[in-house]
Amino acid sequence: MAVNQPQPTSLSMTSESTAAAQTATPKMRASNVNFYYGKFHALHDVNLEFATNKVTALIGPSGCGKSTFLRNLNRINETLRDTRLEGEIALDGENILDMDVTEIRRRIGMVFQRPNPFPKSIFENITYGPKINGRLKGQSAADLVEKSLRRAALWEEVKDKLHESAYALSGGQQQRLCIARALAVDPEVLLLDEPCSALDPIATAKIEDLLVTIKDQCTIVIVTHNMQQAARVADTTGFFLLGKLIEHNKTDVIFKNPSKKETEDYITGRFG
Amino acid sequence: MSLRNARRNTINNVMLTLCGLCAFLTVSTLFLILGYLVYNGGKSVNWAFFTRLPLPPGQDGGGLANAIAGSAMIVGMAAAIGLPVGFLAGVYLAEFGGKTISFWIRYTADLLNGIPSIVIGILAWGLIVVSMHRFSAIAGSIALSLMLIPITARSTEHFLLEVPRAMREGALALGATRWRTLATVIVPAARKGIMTGMILGVARISGETAPLLFTALNNQFWSNGPMDQTASLPVMIYTLALSPYDDWHRQAWAAGLVLLGLVLLATITARMIVSRGASLPR
Amino acid sequence: MRPFEEDFKSLNDTLLSMGSLVAHSVQRSVLSLVEKNEDYAHQVIRDESRVDQMEIKIDDMVTSLIVREQPVARDMRLVVAAIKITTDLERMGDLAVHIAERALSLMVLPPLPATINFGDLANLVESMVLGSLDSFVKRDPETARGIVTADDAVDKARNEIQHRLIELMQTDAATVSRALEYIIVARKLERIGDHATNIAEDVIFLTQGIDVRHRVAEVV
Numbered sequence: 001m002a003v004n005q006p007q008p009t010s011l012s013m014t015s016e017s018t019a020a021a022q023t024a025t026p027k028m029r030a031s032n033v034n035f036y037y038g039k040f041h042a043l044h045d046v047n048l049e050f051a052t053n054k055v056t057a058l059i060g061p062s063g064c065g066k067s068t069f070l071r072n073l074n075r076i077n078e079t080l081r082d083t084r085l086e087g088e089i090a091l092d093g094e095n096i097l098d099m100d101v102t103e104i105r106r107r108i109g110m111v112f113q114r115p116n117p118f119p120k121s122i123f124e125n126i127t128y129g130p131k132i133n134g135r136l137k138g139q140s141a142a143d144l145v146e147k148s149l150r151r152a153a154l155w156e157e158v159k160d161k162l163h164e165s166a167y168a169l170s171g172g173q174q175q176r177l178c179i180a181r182a183l184a185v186d187p188e189v190l191l192l193d194e195p196c197s198a199l200d201p202i203a204t205a206k207i208e209d210l211l212v213t214i215k216d217q218c219t220i221v222i223v224t225h226n227m228q229q230a231a232r233v234a235d236t237t238g239f240f241l242l243g244k245l246i247e248h249n250k251t252d253v254i255f256k257n258p259s260k261k262e263t264e265d266y267i268t269g270r271f272g
Numbered sequence: 273m274s275l276r277n278a279r280r281n282t283i284n285n286v287m288l289t290l291c292g293l294c295a296f297l298t299v300s301t302l303f304l305i306l307g308y309l310v311y312n313g314g315k316s317v318n319w320a321f322f323t324r325l326p327l328p329p330g331q332d333g334g335g336l337a338n339a340i341a342g343s344a345m346i347v348g349m350a351a352a353i354g355l356p357v358g359f360l361a362g363v364y365l366a367e368f369g370g371k372t373i374s375f376w377i378r379y380t381a382d383l384l385n386g387i388p389s390i391v392i393g394i395l396a397w398g399l400i401v402v403s404m405h406r407f408s409a410i411a412g413s414i415a416l417s418l419m420l421i422p423i424t425a426r427s428t429e430h431f432l433l434e435v436p437r438a439m440r441e442g443a444l445a446l447g448a449t450r451w452r453t454l455a456t457v458i459v460p461a462a463r464k465g466i467m468t469g470m471i472l473g474v475a476r477i478s479g480e481t482a483p484l485l486f487t488a489l490n491n492q493f494w495s496n497g498p499m500d501q502t503a504s505l506p507v508m509i510y511t512l513a514l515s516p517y518d519d520w521h522r523q524a525w526a527a528g529l530v531l532l533g534l535v536l537l538a539t540i541t542a543r544m545i546v547s548r549g550a551s552l553p554r
Numbered sequence: 555m556r557p558f559e560e561d562f563k564s565l566n567d568t569l570l571s572m573g574s575l576v577a578h579s580v581q582r583s584v585l586s587l588v589e590k591n592e593d594y595a596h597q598v599i600r601d602e603s604r605v606d607q608m609e610i611k612i613d614d615m616v617t618s619l620i621v622r623e624q625p626v627a628r629d630m631r632l633v634v635a636a637i638k639i640t641t642d643l644e645r646m647g648d649l650a651v652h653i654a655e656r657a658l659s660l661m662v663l664p665p666l667p668a669t670i671n672f673g674d675l676a677n678l679v680e681s682m683v684l685g686s687l688d689s690f691v692k693r694d695p696e697t698a699r700g701i702v703t704a705d706d707a708v709d710k711a712r713n714e715i716q717h718r719l720i721e722l723m724q725t726d727a728a729t730v731s732r733a734l735e736y737i738i739v740a741r742k743l744e745r746i747g748d749h750a751t752n753i754a755e756d757v758i759f760l761t762q763g764i765d766v767r768h769r770v771a772e773v774v
Contacts, residue, residue: 076445106447116438119461129446132456178442185446228624255626257763264627269558 025093027052027219028073028189033087035072042068044243055211055220057234057251059227061266065243066223070191073221074108075101091189106133108189109182114198115174117166117181122158125166125177129185144184152180153210172203179207183214190214192222196229208233227267231255239263309532313525321526326492329517336527338494342409342502346488347478349413349498354420355470361421362428363454381422392418393483401487409495409502412488416477423476427469431462468542475538479531481506505531558623562632565615569636572608573687575601576643579650580683580746584676587657587739598654605647612640635760639690642749646683649742656739663732668722670736675711678704679743682750689754695761701754702766708747715740
């Protein structure tokens with residue numbers, strides 16, 4: 001397929017830097033990842049790269065392993081009993097399995113399927129992460145809270161009730177609070193596990209919009225069972241089936257002309 | 273209405289009525305006890321009761337100040353030992369539960385819960401009183417704490433496990449260590465339940481008599497501190513009730529009323545803490 | 555088959571019916587010219603409204619499918635191809651009608667002094683029309699590619715006819731008005747060939763997801 005040379009943008013992409021960007025180290029890379037729940041072989045030889053400052057969506061039917069895979073990226077699966085991970089997962093080239101796990105989780109944040117704010121005030125929820133990571137010194141807490149809430153498109157709605165309980169917020173607002181909380185520690189990667197599945201369409205739209213605005217500071221990986229969402233927000237999409245990565249490509253390609261029949265059968269609704 | 277329907281409805285009504293009667297019986301027992309105590313001891317609960325020492329029989333105006341203070345000291349020390357140990361044990365069980373060690377710890381705690389209080393009393397007597405060659409409040413406290421620990425541990429564990437897993441993962445995902453997560457998120461989230469469990473546990477041991485019979489014994493006068501034998505409300509009730517003197521009997525009723533009143537107060541406080549505002553999301 | 559799959563099949567089948575109808579109209583229009591068959595010409599003109607109705611029906615099916623199914627991958631490509639193919643088919647139908655009308659007026663005029671061979675052009679165009687529909691039915695990109703490259707032969711055949719007719723007009727002024735009609739018919743046939751090429755390109759997009767329009771022959 002012929003590639004048109006991009007016009008120079010404000011980032012002044014010359015043909016040299018385009019070539020360099022294509023061969024630059026991906027932000028995260030999973031190599032030959034196998035994962036076991038007890039005896040159950042949940043992930044089979046998964047190889048996947050996540051380009052810096054791009055949104056990658058992981059789709060697939062229930063039980064295909066996409067959430068399991070996501071949860072390995074910040075090693076949160078280690079909190080479950082009797083699990084085993086084989087293979088390598090690299091962040092900026094370094095294997096996260098060799099690094100300190102709390103440092104990993106500071107650099108790779110996670111937002112969960114159901115909003116899970118702490119039973120504290122909105123303000124305290126946001127300052128929790130920076131406090132325990134010792135990042136609150138030298139920075140006004142109020143500034144940090146405002147900055148995080150603005151990034152999560154929640155500031156205007158809660159600025160007058162920062163010290164009220166987080167549970168006073170609606171579901172969609174709580175989820176954006178969780179996003180703000182995750183962003184407060186300035187992560188390099190943000191993992192989202194079906195973040196909108198418990199939300200109504202308007203709340204979903206707000207979150208999809210904000211993902212687009214934060215991706216230039218963050219690399220995003222989002223697991224979703226909503227294919228239209230993947231089509232809307234993701235730069236690249238990976239399709240999982242029965243613990244294997246079947247196909248990973250630009251979102252446009254996956255949805256217009258996928259190479260694997262299983263991918264096409266899934267996205268056209270012929271199964272799953 | 274067919275015969276079969278009529279029969280079913282009759283059985284239904286009879287059984288439900290029976291249930292209602294039994295429930296009424298259960299509830300009215302509490303009021304019976306309360307009423308009886310108030311009737312018999314109400315007159316004797318006065319200012320002197322709370323401030324004066326017991327007087328020999330025949331003399332009016334005595335009180336059970338030493339027993340009240342003694343109970344406070346013994347239960348206080350028992351709580352100081354039992355609550356922290358029980359709490360931390362409960363935290364361990366909640367955090368590391370499921371593995372073999374935790375299973376055995378839990379099993380042992382349940383067994384400990386079931387040991388008759390008099391056996392605990394004898395145990396404390398044999399281990400502490402005999403080796404110290406004296407009856408003491410501290411021996412009583414240790415005996416009571418042996419009862420308090422498994423209660424507190426299991427209740428703490430129960431309330432910690434009720435905290436949704438998602439909250440734990442949320443804290444861990446921000447880079448918190450396991451301990452940090454427990455201390456700053458999970459325990460605070462479960463604090464109402466844990467506090468309730470602690471209050472109820474303390475209320476329970478404050479009424480235990482058998483362990484104190486062999487350890488703190490009794491004292492007609494003020495106790496000289498933890499190393500001395502000490503009066504306590506339950507033991508006083510026992511002693512006074514068995515005596516042949518009427519006014520001592522009246523004092524026993526009063527003591528019973530006061531003890532029951534304190535336990536009820538603790539229970540009601542515990543319920544108020546739980547009901548006022550939820551600490552966990554619905 | 556799930557209900558939505560039936561909807562896509564229905565779209566496919568309706569497209570085929572329209573294609574079949576248009577292919578017959580093209581054949582009949584050519585025959586009406588070459589064999590001076592009045593009945594065929596009238597049939598083509600009557601069938602025109604049916605072709606138009608089918609275009610409307612297919613467009614309606616397409617918009618419903620988009621709204622209900624938000625189709626992706628091959629379903630999306632079928633829907634997009636359907637929109638384009640109906641347009642080309644409808645234009646082909648119009649062109650067939652124009653040819654039939656010209657045939658009717660030429661039928662009553664005296665024949666030209668020289669024989670002009672429309673056969674080659676007509677056969678080429680007919681085979682392109684049938685071939686493009688065939689490639690659609692079979693979802694065969696190779697057949698489709700063949701049709702795209704056959705366009706050159708059509709141009710060549712038309713140019714020959716045009717050349718011959720111009721020669722005729724230059725030698726015999728009385729033939730001019732009739733010759734002009736024949737030139738127009740030749741051009742219409744060539745245009746039908748272009749539309750068949752478009753359909754073939756759409757089939758390539760449908761089957762392989764590649765857009766081969768407006769490219770030099772080698773790239774295809």
